Amino acid sequence: MKQLTTPYGELTLDRYPRTTDKNLQAWDAADSYLLNNLHERGELGRVLVINDTFGTITTAIHDSDVTLWSDSKLAEIAVEVNYGHNLFPLHYTFVPSTELPHGRFDTIVIKIPQTNAYFDDILSQLPLLMHEKTQLVCGGMVKFWTNSWPQAVADRIGHSDCSLTWKKARLIFSDGSQLPAKQKPIEQASYDVEPLDMTIRKLSNVYGQGYLDIGARILMQELVPFDDVEHIADLGCGSGELGLMALKMNPKANVEFIDESYQAVLSAQENVAANLPDCLDRCRFTCNDGMINKPRSLYGAILCNPPFHQQQTIGDHIAWGMMQQARRALSNHGELWLVGNRHLNYHVKMMRLFGNCEQVGGNKKFVVLKSIKQPQTKDSSPVRPSESTNGASQQSPYGAARRNSKK
Known part of the structure; x- marks a missing residue:
């Protein structure tokens, strides 16, 4: 576990599954850039966080009305584990990528995925989740940056702007004011x-x-x-x-x-x-x-x-x-x-x-x-920490109901 200083406070965070490589951590500069930007915005309203690999963003803004939308069971467990490390109540909603989150959101945060097809797929569904004042911010590292990212946001959301580079990370901004009337279908x-x-x-x-x-x-x-x-x-x-x-x-x-x-x-x-x-x-x-x-x-x-x-x-x-x-x-x-x-x-x-x-x-x-x-041979081979009881719910049958602990 490592400590991350954010504008929302000090966090104790870990990767999931755990790794013995002490050089690896549960966040990068794009996570920090996104959190700085979110804090500057003040009140976030209803927040949708997408592709939060280790739950860093979701954990930091735990006091908000947060929904995590992810394709990863490991990310689902990671955010629960990191909430536990920081003794936060599990007041968030988890929705798998194969389902659509309910309602519309005031702020949408995307940690840009490594698969361009998945990023485009996410963006194509966002107009169903946005209203005209919805704020969208996407973050990624410069070493993976491609000009197709801001172009994809512009094509799907109507317009996009990019930030300057900060600690080798950049952000893309948009909002719901110019949503296209139609979306180009995703080709499977x-x-x-x-x-x-x-x-x-x-x-x-x-x-x-x-x-x-x-x-x-x-x-x-x-x-x-x-x-x-x-x-x-x-x-x-x-x-x-x-x-x-x-x-x-x-x-x-x-x-x-x-x-x-x-x-x-x-x-x-x-x-x-x-x-x-x-x-x-x-x-x-x-x-x-x-x-x-x-x-x-x-x-x-x-x-x-x-x-x-x-x-x-x-x-x-x-x-x-x-x-x-x-x-x-x-x-x-x-x-x-x-x-x-x-x-x-x-x-x-x-x-x-x-x-x-x-x-x-x-x-x-x-x-x-x-x-x-x-x-x-005795069935006593070593297991990684994720197989022990760590407070994470690991039951995951196909079609499992989303987490919704918010009261």
Whole structure:
């Protein structure tokens, strides 16, 4: 945990999931720039905060009438954890990206996402949430800045202005005075996947817009049927290609699609409905922080194409957490199939966790690994802090009701 001084007071903040890298913190200069600007505005009225990765902005303005609109289950947990660190009552509303917040807002704050398609998707929906006096402010870091950002705001909201650079961050301003009468429709990404003989569609914030991730493709080529396995998980499912392959290859197995992105989970559900509708009764779709709160020793096989970054931070801490969770959730003799970049050396961690690791495929860049949970190994592998009780509500079935603690 680290301390952040803001115009709203001193805050104790932590990243979620926690990391051992002491150089990483739960905010950047764009968060601070946004908070300074909000404080200068005075009374904010009803506030909508969008894409607040670790809940820094939401936590700072906790005394306001705040709604957090996010695609991330990790962000949902992060804001709850950081409210707890500062002993703030949970008086905010959480709305997943797959739902539209209720009513109109006086102030809208966007931490600009790394995916331009998702930013445009957000902006296209804002006229439904704005009135003519609504103030909009968006923040981002200069190293990721593109001129398409202010142009997108102007196209969707009617006009935009930009701030000067402050500590390598910039802001974009607009308001509801010139809202366009019509919005250009969002085009959903789609493509054909030859190994599945299916058309896959993705919502705007799902990784790999318009193409099948090469790691997923390589893992799909190596998969074999899992004899007598009743429960399979596609962990970090994205748009669901690995789970769809598992459904085709294992006609009696139940498959759970798990991701921390609400849009990913919905995309996976829609892809199963469109391509294998008769298999829906064998599926479960869960937005969750990996396999936290999943039953121990339930799954006979877990398929995983883990991310190697969280927002712009590159590392293997997310993958390491997913491996630990998978081991806990696997039944004896259950198999973890994982694909990753060869240079990340995932085999070392899998050998450490399982006592065995076999390379079953790959190419010069990627490697497909398999580990089997041995019955003689006690189920006592270390877990990251997020798996212990930390005050965060981690139950996240598909379609879960939004948080609304404000009285």
